[in-house]
Amino acid sequence: MPDDPLERIAKGATYGGLEWTKDKLKGLIEGHRKGTIKIVTDKETFKEMEKQRERYEYKFFIQYISNPSLCQIFQAGLTLRRFEQTNRNLDSLRTGIIEMYGSQGLHIAQFIQNGLFMKYYDIVITREKTEKAVKNNLAQFFENFDKNVTFIQETDKNEQKVKEITTKIHAHQPKTYIIFGSGAVAKKSTEITKLVKKEVSNYTLEEYSATEETTTIVKKVYFLNKES
Amino acid sequence: MDNVISIKDMPQEMKVELLKELGYDSDGTYALDKNGKQVMDKYINKPVKIDNMAILPGSTIILDDNPLSILLYLDEYQ
Numbered sequence: 539m540p541d542d543p544l545e546r547i548a549k550g551a552t553y554g555g556l557e558w559t560k561d562k563l564k565g566l567i568e569g570h571r572k573g574t575i576k577i578v579t580d581k582e583t584f585k586e587m588e589k590q591r592e593r594y595e596y597k598f599f600i601q602y603i604s605n606p607s608l609c610q611i612f613q614a615g616l617t618l619r620r621f622e623q624t625n626r627n628l629d630s631l632r633t634g635i636i637e638m639y640g641s642q643g644l645h646i647a648q649f650i651q652n653g654l655f656m657k658y659y660d661i662v663i664t665r666e667k668t669e670k671a672v673k674n675n676l677a678q679f680f681e682n683f684d685k686n687v688t689f690i691q692e693t694d695k696n697e698q699k700v701k702e703i704t705t706k707i708h709a710h711q712p713k714t715y716i717i718f719g720s721g722a723v724a725k726k727s728t729e730i731t732k733l734v735k736k737e738v739s740n741y742t743l744e745e746y747s748a749t750e751e752t753t754t755i756v757k758k759v760y761f762l763n764k765e766s
Numbered sequence: 767m768d769n770v771i772s773i774k775d776m777p778q779e780m781k782v783e784l785l786k787e788l789g790y791d792s793d794g795t796y797a798l799d800k801n802g803k804q805v806m807d808k809y810i811n812k813p814v815k816i817d818n819m820a821i822l823p824g825s826t827i828i829l830d831d832n833p834l835s836i837l838l839y840l841d842e843y844q
Contacts, residue, residue, distance in 0.1 A: 558776050558780055567784065574823075575823075576770045576820070577771055577784075577822070578771070578822075579773060579774050579817070580772070581770050583832075584770050584836055585770060587837050590837070614833075614834065614837060617833050634810060
């Protein structure tokens with residue numbers, strides 16, 4: 539193999555079984571200039587990102603939510619879900635979401651990741667009478683997300699968390715308050731929710747439980763719905 | 767036809783050649799613009815490394831090839 543890099547390119551260098559030649563490079567550049575070729579490093583991720591936009595769940599969401607940032611966060615949430623299912627590392631994407639959209643953005647993405655949007659939507663459409671009311675409910679819900687949702691962490695102290703959640707509910711009187719716990723904290727989230735329920739007498743409780751197929755992680759979500 | 771091409775296995779010198787053909791350059795690690803400054807990913811505002819770049823249509827957009835930048839590119843251009 540010649541020392542000169544351009545001569546190597548001219549002769550064709552084989553790396554990983556794929557031969558990159560000057561002609562191939564020319565074709566790549568021409569395709570890019572025509573706008574027909576997308577040049578990436580991680581093709582699998584690119585294709586995956588394209589697929590997220592075609593998912594019915596996303597197309598359904600954007601019928602109700604027009605805020606561009608929320609639509610982007612929704613896609614990010616779907617991507618987190620896909621990465622989790624395929625055992626890919628989530629840290630880099632999570633960090634990117636926080637840097638771009640803040641901690642509330644990450645919480646929303648995790649809400650989407652865990653399939654909670656459609657469950658919440660089911661509750662909304664049984665309570666709201668018109669499409670406009672549904673849209674307003676969803677818009678308000680996501681705008682005030684951190685006031686309406688708690689993800690239980692392993693480090694949470696039950697008593698403290700109960701106080702925190704009940705304070706939020708009494709202060710903001712949300713139509714629905716959601717408590718979520720998965721894996722090691724699923725049981726803790728149940729305990730906390732039961733204690734919260736005792737403190738908020740004008741709310742009814744709905745529970746959903748699921749075991750993630752690929753990871754076998756148990757997920758528990760509780761909806762505290764204000765009585766009308 | 768598959769219009770997404772991976773340059774993961776492209777030799778380093780060829781990546782530099784590719785950038786030069788598109789009016790850019792490289793110091794061997796980062797993509798550089800014609801003024802010699804590091805090309806910044808417009809979405810996450812970080813310098814783009816040639817080991818992990820995406821070069822996309824839309825008057826040549828060079829990004830760091832990470833899920834969030836790709837998501838935002840697709841949101842803007844598709």
